[in-house]
Amino acid sequence: MARANARRGGRGGSRKAPEAESTEAPAVQMPYGANFQRQDLRRRKNTSASKGGKQSSKKLNQMYGKDGRLKRKYSNGPEEITGAPVTRRQDRQQRHQHQQIAALSRSSLLKIKTKNEPMSFSSAMTPELLATLQEGDEVADARPPDLEAGDEQEPTTGLAEVLQKVFGHESFRPGQQEAMESVLNKQKTLLLLATGSGKSLCYQLPAYLLREEGLTLVVSPLVSLMSDQLARLPKCLRGAVCSGQQSRDQVREVMRAVRARMVDVLFVSPERLAMWSFDGCGLPPIALACIDEAHCVSEWSHNFRPDYLRLSEYLQGALQARRLLALTATATKPTVQSVCDILQLERVVRSDRSFSVPELLAEKAQIRVQRANLAMDIRNVPDVDLQLREIIKVLRTEVNPTDSIIIYVWRRVTADQLAKQLRPYVKGGISAYHGSMLPEARSAVQGNFMGGKIRVVVATVAFGMGLDKPDIRMVLHYGLPKSIENYIQETGRCARDGLPGKCIALVCPKDYQAMRWLESGGHGGGTKSSVVRTLLRALLGNSDTYPRHALSKEALVVAGGRPEDFEEGGFQPYCVALDEKLASRELNASTDELHSVLAHLSRYAVGSVSVLSNFPTKLKLRFFKSDPQELIAIDPLLRQVLPLAKKVGPVYTLDTAKAVAVMGGTAGQLSTGLWQARGDEFSVEKAEYGYMVAVLRSVSEAEVDDWAEQISSINVRARASAVEKLDACFLALTRSAEARERQKVAEPDATESAADVTMNGLIDAYFSATEEPSAVVSGGTEERRRRLSAALGAEYHLASQARPLAQRPSAAFPSARGSGGAASSAAAPSERQRVTEGLVRATVARLLMDPDWPELPCSELDALVTCVAQFLAGVGSVVLPTLKWREHRFWGHFRNFGDFQHLEEHVHAAVEKCLPMVQKHKRQKTA
Structure with a gap:
């Protein structure tokens, strides 16, 4: 295949379109790979750039000259980002700078080089x-040799x-x-x-x-x-x-x-x-x-x-x-x-x-998990002010002024605030690091830390994985780790050179309360059986929620089906393109939860369903110079693609799933063919990423219900497991801190740290347990309940007696006064429970009848309950994000409830009772 060489051919001159061999391209079913004929990209006479279209298209066209090339003033991007922002003004400037660079690299047909481009090859690739x-x-066929001709290599065995x-x-x-x-x-x-x-x-x-x-x-x-x-x-x-x-x-x-x-x-x-x-x-x-x-x-x-x-x-x-x-x-x-x-x-x-x-x-024997050169010190601090004082004390008196230190926090805003507060007390430079920072700023912070220009980094868990800095002398946890596994990973970045290192954790019950509240309430519709069932029925059942495109026999085989499954007049295999952002809003489920559901579906429905993730549901072709109709005459791929696309100005938008279903082949072959075809004549942009689900055979409703039940139960147990891991980490650290306090009183001159010994024992026991590792570190069920009740309040004690979430009916949760659950059958609701139910019911009714309350895209009862519970708990969701709704008068109304699971039960009972009244009120108001 001849490669386009407009860049080599220069700007001047013109060339006629190729003759018979180009214009009479063979008609093929799948014009991919070797069947594709590259167009001649030299400028033709009497052709001009396409004009018209949306405002964004017009702005983009202004960046290019009549020859289709990027204008000189746009050809070089702004200066590179070389440091982390300290003030909000610097952060805004960096973000604007980043947007300029990204826009130019997306739109330019030329390669814009930057100083901090990620490395592609190792040093051996000269x-x-x-x-x-x-x-x-x-x-x-074979690997090129390492050595030049004439050199000899000694064999090694x-x-x-x-x-x-x-x-x-x-x-x-x-x-x-x-x-x-x-x-x-x-x-x-x-x-x-x-x-x-x-x-x-x-x-x-x-x-x-x-x-x-x-x-x-x-x-x-x-x-x-x-x-x-x-x-x-x-x-x-x-x-x-x-x-x-x-x-x-x-x-x-x-x-x-x-x-x-x-x-x-x-x-x-x-x-x-x-x-x-x-x-x-x-x-x-x-x-x-x-x-x-x-x-x-x-x-x-x-x-x-x-x-x-x-x-x-x-x-x-x-x-x-x-x-x-x-x-x-x-x-x-x-x-x-x-x-x-x-x-x-x-x-x-x-x-x-x-x-x-x-x-x-x-195997019952467990080798030591934590490295022997790391000394662990755990300290209880009752509030945030003492946390800050303690960390300042550590930085002043317990570390060498030249030592490299990582301070871990669990919230991004805390990383910025703490770095600012500690800056007067740290010599050698300090900077924050978290996922909200620009990629260039994160790279700058890590590079400066590795090079010794910054001595202290205040970071979330986003920092440190794979970090190979052997001389980090201290890892300090200002916030509670999310699990014992996280604690091992984060402290493992300390003292990799084998010399002594110190790991200090400051345990604050208020931090634990907030983390547990967000962890238990942060999930969405991906854990609800009815919501998962709604998604699967929309994809696999008799539904018109998402457009379906029938697969040809060739496309069916490529998708993983069998030719005998293609029945004339019977079930027609089809594919569905699913926009992840739209689907997550409709189901109030994060994109990760949505992906988890579809990943599990691909395992349970092998042979029935094929799932393609990270799928560009749209391909946009933007033409710069020649009339697309001229290119159709010489290009067999465009000849089949453009009639399937929707034209708006110079942009042709192609539904990828529809094109694959009609043309056959795979989405990868289609996009690869178009990428190879692009050049000075047109560009290709992938947009609206999501999933493509190919349904290869007829699926019964019973199968859909069974898959939904299995998938939701896995996700429910996984969410419960995450909360249990946080509980286990809090209990292990608390018990180690208590051992330290007892040692200070009983053995003030002891050389071996009780906190280190206790924590090592609990970690090893945690990793050796075959079932419920979190139960091992608590010291027994009653001890676990006592410690968590002391940290979370009386509401945790009430919720802990309820039936576990994974054992509840899938269609709906039992109300606090329902007949399901051991606690409700054993004793009548207390006066406190009745007051709580009434308060939640009144709040839910006022919230749903509030004129500012939006019409939610998720219609399932469980999805609505989760939205309302997260709203009242002050936890942002896909449909009700924190930044938009945190000023609402009911936002976070029950954030001190104690246990999100318990709040969700009350909200479910309230929504069931209030929803008919709310719907009647809205109908009357509309009439």
Whole structure:
């Protein structure tokens, strides 16, 4: 295929359209790949830029000259962001600067270079090597050699010899050799090693040995983590990263190098892998697939990622990886069992020895989880003022003025405020770091911290994953960690050089109350069976909620169906494009919850449903110079695409699902073909990302109800598990702080810290438990209830006696005075409960009849109850965000209720009683 060379051809001159061979392009069913004929992009006579359209289109056209090129004043972006903002004015300036850069890179047909572009290749990929890359998408037969002609390479045999001669290490650390041998023997392996214990070497050395066989693919959850891993890759391995922060040209260069077999180790996100598994991106053979932070696979872990749930389907199914290695530092035994079940793993390797999965679950002995060079100190502080005084005292008296320190907080606003408050007390620089900062500002903070320009970083959990700074001497938790697993991960960033490090946690009951309130109330419709059932019926049942596009026989086979399922006159397979933002509003479920529901559906409905995530539901073609009708005459792909698109001015908007259903092939083939076709004549923009669900066979209503029940019960248990993990962390830290206080009185001269001993014991017990790890650290059921009641108040005691949320009927929750539940049947409601019910009912009625209360897009009763309960609790939701509604008089009216689950029960009973009256009032008012 001849590549367009308008840039090489210059601006002058004209050229006639290709003759017969172009105008008489063969008619093909799927004009993708080799069937695509590239258009001639040189400027033709008597053609001009398209005009008209919406205001945004006109503004965009103003940026380009008559030759279709970006005007000079727009060709260079603003100055790069090199530091974190300190004032609100600086933050506004940075955000405006970021918007300018992003707008130019989106709209420009030319590559705009920036100083802080993310690195794409490791140091072993030299410019001389990259210069040998050729155009084309064919996969090379063999890996190019490392050495120049005439050089000789000494053969190495055995893992120990490779470790010493190639990687420069004297010996293996505990667990490393066992993991490598298991992987090389093609056993699907889970590696459990503490943070900073050398997990990366366990895929780097096998990647070196397997580099002639194929590619090593490493799946990581964060772009920053991938960048750090790429920077630390040894010189003997050629590495690359493919992420969403790269430009299109960078991604194309990386993929050309991958297909040329120049890359030994490729780092990708699970979201990128999801796209590759469907579009046939032409990867070379995958010798080894690694899943970093593998605990993200399990719903019972402390940070579950829906995209991780389908990694086995992608890696072992679509991409046919020959070996599989999963790595994590923090996983309880229930999480280990879940990860091994989902990924179909056979062996588990710890630092002491190798196990089969049943052997590990039956193993009672637990090795020490926390590293021995870390000293833990836990302190109880009753309020926020004392928290601030205590942290100032620590910074003044307990650390060296030159030490590097990370201070963890749990809210973004706290990070900014605390950094400002501590600035007078810190020499060497202090800065905040959180997810709301611009990517350039976050990169600047991390770079300055790694380079020693900043000594202290006040950060949320977004900071530190993969951070390889060995001389951090202290990790200080100003706020409570969300779980013991989070605590291990965050403290594990301290003292990786093996020297002593100190980890201090300040435990404040008010912090715990607020965190538990948000954790228990932050979920939306994704946990409600009726809401999940509504979504599944809209996708799979007899519903016209979302437009459906019938699949041709060829498209059905590509989507994973069988030709015999295509019945003339019977069920017609179809596909549905689902806009994630619209669907999340309709169901009051976050996009993560929505993705979790569809990821679970793809597991339960194998053979019936195919789900494609990160799917651009719209493709927008913007024409700059030639009349599109001229291009149709010479381009077979555009000839089929444009009649399916909706035209507004110079922009043709294509419904991707409709095009795939009509033309056949996959969405990846369609978008790839258009990307290869774009140039000076037109551009392609992906928009309105969501999901494409292909329904391959008729699904009964009973199947839909069964899947909805299973999916919602999993999500309910996962949410309950998150709250239990927070409870366990609070109990463990509180008990350790109490041991410290007792030691100060009884043994003031003791050399061994009671807090450190107690915390280590509780952590090891937590990770060795096979069921309900959170119950182990509490010291018994009654002790747990006593401690949590003291922290949360009397309402927690009432709610804790109610039946667990996962055991309730799916259609509706029982009211506090209903017959369901042990507490209501054992005793009549107390006077306090009756007063509470009346107060909640009156508030709910006034809220629903308030003229400012909006018409919610979610019509399900459970979704309405959740919206109202979150509103009264002061918790933002998808349909009622905090920034818009926090000034309403009823916002947060019951934020001190004590337990969100208990409040939700009262709200459900109130809505059921008030809703008919509210609807009648609205009808009368309308009439």
